[in-house]
Amino acid sequence: KQEVTQIPAALSVPEGENLVLNCSFTDSAIYNLQWFRQDPGKGLTSLLLIQSSQREQTSGRLNASLDKSSGRSTLYIAASQPGDSATYLCAVTGSARQLTFGSGTQLTVLP
Amino acid sequence: NAGVTQTPKFQVLKTGQSMTLQCAQDMNHNSMYWYRQDPGMGLRLIYYSASEGTTDKGEVPNGYNVSRLNKREFSLRLESAAPSQTSVYFCASIVDRAGEKLFFGSGTQLSVL
Numbered sequence: 001k002q003e004v005t006q007i008p009a010a011l012s013v014p015e016g017e018n019l020v021l022n023c024s025f026t027d028s029a030i031y032n033l034q035w036f037r038q039d040p041g042k043g044l045t046s047l048l049l050i051q052s053s054q055r056e057q058t059s060g061r062l063n064a065s066l067d068k069s070s071g072r073s074t075l076y077i078a079a080s081q082p083g084d085s086a087t088y089l090c091a092v093t094g095s096a097r098q099l100t101f102g103s104g105t106q107l108t109v110l111p
Numbered sequence: 112n113a114g115v116t117q118t119p120k121f122q123v124l125k126t127g128q129s130m131t132l133q134c135a136q137d138m139n140h141n142s143m144y145w146y147r148q149d150p151g152m153g154l155r156l157i158y159y160s161a162s163e164g165t166t167d168k169g170e171v172p173n174g175y176n177v178s179r180l181n182k183r184e185f186s187l188r189l190e191s192a193a194p195s196q197t198s199v200y201f202c203a204s205i206v207d208r209a210g211e212k213l214f215f216g217s218g219t220q221l222s223v224l
Contacts, residue, residue: 004153034212043115043201043215044154089153091213097161098169099213101153 002027002094006102013080014110021075021105023090028068031093035064035075038087038104047088048075080109113137117202117216124192124223132187132219134202140214142205143185144169145177147198148218154201160185192223 003026013019023033032051036044048057048064050073056065063076073090089104115136124130136143141162146154156169160179174196176188185204189196202216 009151036215041218041220043217044203044213046212046214049212091154098156098159099154101155103151103153 002030002092002100004090004092004100004102006088006090006105008105009103010106010108012108012110015080015082017080017109019077019080019107021077021088021107023073023075023102025071025073025092025100027092027094028071029095030068031095031097033064033066033073033090033092034099035062035073036089036091038089040086044089077107080107082109082111085109115202115204115214115216117200117219119219120217122219122221124189124221126193126223128192129188129190130192131189132200132202132221133184134186134216135184136202136204136214137183138204138206138214139182140204140206141182143179144203144205144213145175145185145187146201146203147171148201149198157187157200192221194223197221197223 005024034049035047038044050057050066061078066073087104087106091099091101118133144159145157148154155171158177160166163182178186200219205213
């Protein structure tokens, strides 16, 4: 059974800092990996999707990498802003085309 | 273009009561999903529908039923609510391929007393 782990569960950084969020998964047989953002009381918004054949994807200040063989992904946020404060979740799509989610990292960017 | 719409946003039930959570998407997506989100446990799949007329169990289907009414709508029913079903419920949809992004509704916060 696929398991997805995100460490740390919570992270607090000062504004302007570059930061990395980590995601690991136990089964490397995946179709893709997605990073989502969730604001309090809201649904999830897909930020980046990396296909299994890709190594990274970029969108603005966000860069996500994927190392399928080692079962790891990172989400890099450059020049963090208070508006980046949210919970970030990663999810992998497995052979049954179902997503398995991590529990998320709650990010707080302090002004 | 509203995306994925869920109703209601909040609901309080007593143990044993029944209710239906509604979900509709206007993106012409084939696949739809129901998840529950509990603190520290991430999102867990309850049921999904790969296409109109088909439904399948996910990781935690007990105590729930679903109906894929048409391509747009996918409802989740609690026949006899239990306190363990207190959670936030999310509906999601995707075109139909594993390589596409998943779109979520804004969620239903359900409390069962």
